[in-house]
Amino acid sequence: MTELAAAGPVRSPHRAGGRTGPAGGLLTAVHDDVGRLTTTVNLAAFENVLSRTARAMLHGPLADRYLIGHEQERRGLDPLLRSGLLSAAYPGVDALERAASDTARQLLGAAWVDFRPLSGLHATISVFALLTAPGSTVYSIAPANGGHFATQPLLESMGRDGRYLPWCASAGTIDLAAFAEIWRAHPGAMVFLDHGVPLAPLPVRELRAVIGDGALLAYDASHTLGLIAGGQFQDPLAEGCDLLQGNTHKSFPGAHKGLVAFADAALGQGFSERLGLALVSSQQTGPTLANYVTTLEMGVHASAYTRQMLANQAALACALGESGFAVHHPPGATGPSASHVLLVEGGRQHDGADPYALAARLMHCGVMLNARPVDGRVVLRLGVQEVTRRGMRQPEMWRLAELMARAAHTEGATATADVAGQVAALAGAFTSVRYGFDDSEAA
Numbered sequence: 490m491t492e493l494a495a496a497g498p499v500r501s502p503h504r505a506g507g508r509t510g511p512a513g514g515l516l517t518a519v520h521d522d523v524g525r526l527t528t529t530v531n532l533a534a535f536e537n538v539l540s541r542t543a544r545a546m547l548h549g550p551l552a553d554r555y556l557i558g559h560e561q562e563r564r565g566l567d568p569l570l571r572s573g574l575l576s577a578a579y580p581g582v583d584a585l586e587r588a589a590s591d592t593a594r595q596l597l598g599a600a601w602v603d604f605r606p607l608s609g610l611h612a613t614i615s616v617f618a619l620l621t622a623p624g625s626t627v628y629s630i631a632p633a634n635g636g637h638f639a640t641q642p643l644l645e646s647m648g649r650d651g652r653y654l655p656w657c658a659s660a661g662t663i664d665l666a667a668f669a670e671i672w673r674a675h676p677g678a679m680v681f682l683d684h685g686v687p688l689a690p691l692p693v694r695e696l697r698a699v700i701g702d703g704a705l706l707a708y709d710a711s712h713t714l715g716l717i718a719g720g721q722f723q724d725p726l727a728e729g730c731d732l733l734q735g736n737t738h739k740s741f742p743g744a745h746k747g748l749v750a751f752a753d754a755a756l757g758q759g760f761s762e763r764l765g766l767a768l769v770s771s772q773q774t775g776p777t778l779a780n781y782v783t784t785l786e787m788g789v790h791a792s793a794y795t796r797q798m799l800a801n802q803a804a805l806a807c808a809l810g811e812s813g814f815a816v817h818h819p820p821g822a823t824g825p826s827a828s829h830v831l832l833v834e835g836g837r838q839h840d841g842a843d844p845y846a847l848a849a850r851l852m853h854c855g856v857m858l859n860a861r862p863v864d865g866r867v868v869l870r871l872g873v874q875e876v877t878r879r880g881m882r883q884p885e886m887w888r889l890a891e892l893m894a895r896a897a898h899t900e901g902a903t904a905t906a907d908v909a910g911q912v913a914a915l916a917g918a919f920t921s922v923r924y925g926f927d928d929s930e931a932a
Contacts, residue, residue, distance in 0.1 A: 527920065528913035529855040530889060534712065534830050534872030537742040538879065540925030543782040547744065551582065552775030559603060559761045560586040572766070582778065589781035592788035596718035597733060598726045599750035601757025604780055605764060605772040606747030609711045609736030610639055613683070614647075616734055616749065619763045620705060623648035626677030630654055630663075635686040635863055637709070654680070658864060661819040663692060669699045676704065682730075683709040686863050686870060688819045688826045690723035697729030705731045713828055714748070715740030715874065718787050719795025722828060726752045732760075740798065740829050740874045742924075743783035744776035782926070790924035794877065798829050801873040804883035806831055808890030814897075817868060829877075833869040844869060847897060853905055854896035855912035856889070879919040888915060 510516075531538075539547070546552070557576060560583050563569055567578040586604070593602040606612035621627060627644055630636030631653040644651030652675075655667035680700055682691050697706055708725035710733050716722035717733070718741060725733050733750045737743035751757030787794070806816050806825045816825045817832035825831055835844060844867040848860035851869075859870040876885070892912055899905045921927065 528909070528916055529857050530912055530916050531875045532856060532858045532871045532873065532889075534859060534870050534874075535739055536872075537715075537738050537740070537875045538922055539742065539744060539779060539783065540786060540922045540927045542926040543744070543779040543786070546778035546782055547775040549775070549778070551579065551778060554579070554774055555771055556582060556774040556777060557770075557772075558765050559605070560590065561758075562765070585778070585781045589784040592784050593718075593748070593750065596784075596787060596791060597750045598724060599733070599752065599757075600754035601751040601761070603749045603757065603761045603764065604746070604777055605761075605769045606734070606749060607769070607773060608745065608747050609709070609734070610637075610643075610747075611768075612734040612736070612747035612749050613637075613640065613681075613709070614643065615760075615764055615768050616681075616707060616732065617644065617647055617649060617679075618768065619760050620707075620732075621649055621678045624650065625679070626650040626652060626675060627679045627681055628652050628654050628668075628677050629681040629683050631656065633862065633865065635684045637683040637685055640681065640683050650677075652677070659820055661689065661821075661864075663696070665692060665695050665699065668696075672699055676700070679705040679707055681707045681709065682725075685712065685861075686830060686832060687712050687722075687828050688817075688830060688832065689822060690827065693723065693725055693728040693730055707731065708733045709735050711735035712739050712830060712872075715742065715787065715791065716795050716798070716828055719791035719798075721792075721795040721799055726750065731756065737780050737783070739872070740795070741783070741787065742794075742874065742878050744779040746773065746776045746780050748780070786925040789926075794924035797882065798874055798877045799827075800883060801877050801881065801886050802826055802829055802831060804886035805871070805873055805890060808887040809833060809893070812890045812894035814890075814894070829872050829874045831871045831873075832863060833871060834866065835869075850899060851893055851896045854892070854899060854908040855916070856893055856896060876919070878922055878924055880921060880923045881919055885915065885919070 555576060557569060558571055562571060563578060563583055567580060569576050569578045590602050606615055627649050629640045629651065632638050634656040641651040655664040655671065657664040680696055684691060700706065706729060708730040710717055713722045714735050714737065717724065731752055735748065737746050737748050810816050815834045817834050818825050835847060844860045848858060848869055851858060860867055861870055892908060896908045899908055
């Protein structure tokens, strides 16, 4: 079922009222884009797929309404009076948020959770704005080492002193000894761990020992939120982070929104109070409701989902290696990844090939992925979170690797169309969503 099909029947834009509407061609083109989703296999590490149960919340009637404040602010108020504004209350939504918050706290080991950030980047903006002061120093990971491209420009625009954490290329992680010296000379207000290629856990406990208790340690879990919830990656809050934040649509299979979770309830509650006063008015009700449902789904299925995710990652890494691709192994690691993400550095058969051109060739054959710079070279970045939620298992990872090897060597439209057809057949066999409430009662 495509997104538009899930929303209901789509009438031809050329027939509305017997006339061609001014946006008719544009809507047809968008509908064609939606149709393409059913013929491709998505290995992009930064996307996932909602269950039908969660997706129904995106475009239901409540999506047209405001959802103001944190549930604890709204509790027992009908109608809601907040900051001098009287507005409608939705007790059923409040109950759903309470259940989702309870579940998120349990999954993440948090004392306080806020679902209102509009995206992962908005969560970052909110954390910097509300928990640091102008002129204060914030350390983060350089983009060349996997950090987010927007972090330093954002800090600069907000009047913060943004600095990069020293990186040990041979170990593939933060250089703790060098950072300890830097910190002694110039301590900061926050260390922000924004790694976009999380092949291995970061040294959270060691960083806490370096910075002490006087600074905040923040962990961006945009990629690994689902794995953390499933107990299959590191546990940032238990290891010493003050807060965990990120978007909710990668290994966590929610809508495109953000989330912030705190180890200390007082810190979290203070953040939430100021968030509602300064940085969130409408929290986009539809995606927020979808994330409440997804959180409850993860409360039931996170462990099984993330275990299969890692099994698929291991199978795909092995299969790609056997098919001639050079799968990156972090220095000193026993395997290529401890998360859902794999990095591929071309392959033996295409040494010297432009990784962007190789990625484009794979995408033309229906295998959707990313290519990006990491540690001074461009690599393919793959993620198995969506194919796992589609129900694929280890045998399908071997089939995918076979098709990718064929796609890497396609020449001409006929060969490309042949591989694309086989990719479409594989995609067509896995159109439902697993690890959710679609096949059971949400209650």
